Amino acid sequence: MATILKTDELSEVRKDADRLNAKTHTADELMEGITALLNEQMPKYNWVGFYMLEPGANPPMLALGPYRGAMTPHTRIPLNQGVCGAAASSGKTVVVDDVKKDPRYLACSLETKSEIVVPVFVNGAVAGELDIDSHFPAAFGAEDRALIEYIAQLVGKRMEKEQTASASSRAGK
Numbered sequence: 001m002a003t004i005l006k007t008d009e010l011s012e013v014r015k016d017a018d019r020l021n022a023k024t025h026t027a028d029e030l031m032e033g034i035t036a037l038l039n040e041q042m043p044k045y046n047w048v049g050f051y052m053l054e055p056g057a058n059p060p061m062l063a064l065g066p067y068r069g070a071m072t073p074h075t076r077i078p079l080n081q082g083v084c085g086a087a088a089s090s091g092k093t094v095v096v097d098d099v100k101k102d103p104r105y106l107a108c109s110l111e112t113k114s115e116i117v118v119p120v121f122v123n124g125a126v127a128g129e130l131d132i133d134s135h136f137p138a139a140f141g142a143e144d145r146a147l148i149e150y151i152a153q154l155v156g157k158r159m160e161k162e163q164t165a166s167a168s169s170r171a172g173k
């Protein structure tokens with residue numbers, strides 16, 4: 001029963017994300033809306049935020065974007081640090097069931113027990129990531145991961161469209 005409810009809940013949130021994608025005007029607005037949606041609708045998603053690669057930064061650096069949840073001391077994260085750095089540098093989703101056991105983990109809140117970080121790809125390259133922390137251990141199962149990867153993809157495609165539109169408007173000038 002619990003599994004059915006969880007599946008329904010996740011599919012509702014997926015539809016809400018699609019609606020947000022249709023009604024927002026920019027990728028930034030979409031990201032802002034996604035953080036609110038996930039933080040408000042998913043009881044175990046206690047901190048939800050985007051980190052985006054700073055354009056032209058050398059060495060590459062992740063900068064905190066829209067987020068919901070407690071203030072974090074980690075507003076900029078180099079790619080060789082943290083679970084966030086690991087996801088961005090490998091281009092792979094990282095799920096940490098118990099943050100205490102992961103030496104890469106950079107603490108944001110003492111209450112955090114588990115974390116998932118999903119890269120956002122734009123034209124095949126990592127442009128940033130969606131980071132979610134939970135006050136519950138092992139909060140991110142296969143269904144959560146599928147939902148969060150779907151949403152990260154929505155954002156990546158949206159950014160792609162925006163970049164294509166601004167490139168063609170520059171070319172037209």
Ligand code: SME
Nearest residue numbers: 072082083084105106108
């Ligand atoms: N825990 C992350 C840092 C970001 S905070 O969770 C918001 C990490 O280990 O990279």
